[in-house]
Amino acid sequence: MTLAGILLIALGALILLLASIGLFTLPDALSRQHAATKAGSLAVACIVLGAALVGGDAAWIGRALAIIAIVWLTLPVASHVLARAALREQAETIDCERLPLFERDDRQA
Amino acid sequence: MSNLPIDLLVAVVFLAIALAVLRFVRGPSDADRLIALDILFAAAIALCAAAALHTGQVLFLDVAIGVALIGFVATLAWARLISRGRPADPPADPEP
Numbered sequence: 426m427t428l429a430g431i432l433l434i435a436l437g438a439l440i441l442l443l444a445s446i447g448l449f450t451l452p453d454a455l456s457r458q459h460a461a462t463k464a465g466s467l468a469v470a471c472i473v474l475g476a477a478l479v480g481g482d483a484a485w486i487g488r489a490l491a492i493i494a495i496v497w498l499t500l501p502v503a504s505h506v507l508a509r510a511a512l513r514e515q516a517e518t519i520d521c522e523r524l525p526l527f528e529r530d531d532r533q534a
Numbered sequence: 535m536s537n538l539p540i541d542l543l544v545a546v547v548f549l550a551i552a553l554a555v556l557r558f559v560r561g562p563s564d565a566d567r568l569i570a571l572d573i574l575f576a577a578a579i580a581l582c583a584a585a586a587l588h589t590g591q592v593l594f595l596d597v598a599i600g601v602a603l604i605g606f607v608a609t610l611a612w613a614r615l616i617s618r619g620r621p622a623d624p625p626a627d628p629e630p
Contacts, residue, residue, distance in 0.1 A: 431539045434583075438546040441573075441580060445550035448573055449557050454565045457557075461569045465576040472543070473598065476583040480592070488595035492579065492602055499606035503572065506613040511565035513617045 430478030437471030440464055454511035462504035469496050540587050547580045564616045568609065575605030 447460030470493045477489030551574065558570040579598045586594035 434539060434543055437580070438543050441550045441576060442546050444576075445553040445573055448570060449553040454563055454569065457566060458569050461573050465573055469576050469579050469602075472580045472583050473595070476587050476595070479587055480590075482592070484592045485586075485595065488592060488599065492595065492598050495599060495602045495606075496579075499602070503606055503609040503613075506610055507565065507568055507572065510568065510613040510616040511563070514563050514565050 426481055427479050430475040430481075433471050433475030433478060435475075437468045437473075437475060440471060441468035444468060454514070455508060458504060458507045458511060462500055462507065466496055466500040469493075537588070540584050543584050544581065547577050547584070551577045568612050568616065571612070572605070572609055575601060575608070578605075 441464070444461050444464035447464065448457050451457045451460055473489045473492045477485040480486075554570045554573040554577065558567050558574075561567045561570060578601050582594050582598035582601060586592065586598075
């Protein structure tokens with residue numbers, strides 16, 4: 426139980442690090458949002474579940490399931506709102522010639 | 535249990551925090567800073583789990599629940615603040 430918890434915690438920490446690396450290196454706001462929110466939610470779920478397994482009590486597992494439920498219910502909404510804000514801001518800050526975000530097929534010739 | 539896994543967790547989470555703070559400082563648009571804030575809240579939840587493991591108290595998981603709720607509300611509020619006053623649809627493409 427403890428070993429499984431430690432493995433889950435290590436996996437979650439690696440996923441969080443990957444999300445952060447993606448946040449740092451990806452070129453524009455939409456792809457950064459794609460890297461950050463999904464991997465971030467998975468990392469939080471892994472870390473909290475691993476902590477609950479290491480703790481090994483019913484109170485730990487109940488609170489961990491509550492955290493996972495909250496994160497998995499709210500992060501898709503937050504990710505959608507983030508993507509909308511990035512899209513509305515894109516026209517002012519991102520160079521559309523350099524980064525064609527939504528290039529259509531029929532204009533590609 | 536020994537403290538080595540918790541120390542490794544805290545070290546990796548601090549590395550992630552450093553990258554997110556760099557993106558927060560550098561990020562060209564406000565949406566980038568908002569995404570970095572999202573990662574910072576995820577790292578805060580991870581640090582709460584590490585504190586709960588280190589002290590052996592379940593109380594810090596309650597703190598993590600609070601941090602998750604506050605992070606959601608903060609993300610919503612700041613996203614509304616960014617996208618207020620901007621057109622609802624992306625503007626038409628410039629001439630090809």
